[in-house]
Amino acid sequence: MPAPERLPAPGVSAMGEHEELLAKGELTVVGRIREASNAVLLCTVTYGGVSADCVYKPVKGERPLWDFPDGNLARREVAAYLVSEATGWGLVPPTVLREGPYGEGMVQLWISSGAAGDGGPPADGTGADGSADDGTGDASGLLALVEGEEAGEGWKPVALADVGEGRTALLVHADDPRLRRLAVLDAVINNGDRKGGHLLPAPDGRLYGIDHGVTFHREDKLRTLLWGWAGEPLTGEAREVLGSLAARLAEGEPLATRLAELITPAELAAVRARVAGLLRTGVHPQPSGQWPAIPWPPV
Template identity: 45%
Template structure:
């Protein structure tokens, strides 16, 4: 999106791959060079940046603004993913761990659903806790998006709560595998029907895959990965329900945040 000079501000050390906060034409961006990607046993080497860009392209086809603007660019450490930085609201949590004894009271406010429970666990202090996430349109859309792109790494920390109430999803390097890889903390709507807005979003992606989106994805994914993406859209549209975990392999990423 810019041919300007990208300069490094700091390294983001919490990330598992080389990730930097950088400046591009006076704007803060995240920069993940391909050379800094750690090899994985189940994803081809050097493909994570392209998968992040592909996730943004699919997000744009949905029309829901799930993924911040993301593109391939050049930086001090070579070619990589560049994504517009987002300043989150530190007072908001879209995904949280709450004491299990308090969870039931937290799940609704004045009878309206507030949180959806996902699983119960024991924290580092041996206290029972419940993993919950918001019951909101923004999070439902993100969950649908994750099914379509086959997101293997939807951690709680990959959901950014913005001051205006919007929610962005980030860190989409582990997506678009041809095998079922969905691992997520957003399992709160299992078996519930997709609403009209969500079905229309899937239809927009399906239509776009036969046009500009399909052509754009060919630059970042394999033919088999794009074909499997089409198949996932068709299957989700036909069933019309939020799917359950497949029953093999972990259903959530680790760590959860």
């Protein structure tokens, strides 16, 4: 029997193909990603003679959180993917909700980062750069610590960080349009955990964000390393995308109907309110001061 064909990383037109593979394919667990806060399993998925690497997060492996209902982090990950797709930016890897070897869970396409030709996740469950994270890959070139209080050309300041021995350094992120789009998406979905390790630059130049379980809360929970544009005007592209998204979130629209199956009515209403607020103010949000602005640990 011939080996299954390996499906390449998704282009915009191939998202549906990947969704079908993830939703209908046979999942085979090949390892567990170490040190993730919830159960994260590396798998292969095979369907119709095609296979790919993916991540499976069973609901049974979710650690309870005080501010999120038990057993629904996987649904929030799928909701984040749907909103990302609605923007047209393709910032979240293809993600589905389905039954797996350990019950219902989120299944997401593995995106290899690093040099082109990276064949997939290491067999020992470490990240693509050897780090023991939950599939983060390498975000080098997007985040840095610099001496002094000036970010420098091409960088946006975030906050001063304690680097030990009484010393501080300025945490900065790249003034990168891909990151700026992701900052807008995070504001829409109310991402409470945008760490540096959740940024996945792919070999083809695209950027993905992963780990969206703590999103869509009806209260302001935005915690991110991407505060560099806080208070600055949104780009014309972002305003256009948000206007289109507002229409797609209207009652009875397919996106709104699908999100209603994944998050609560109050949370869906909050998504609409956040989009409307961004359009009304026309600027990137700023920290509220009522919630820690930067996730811990930041990477």
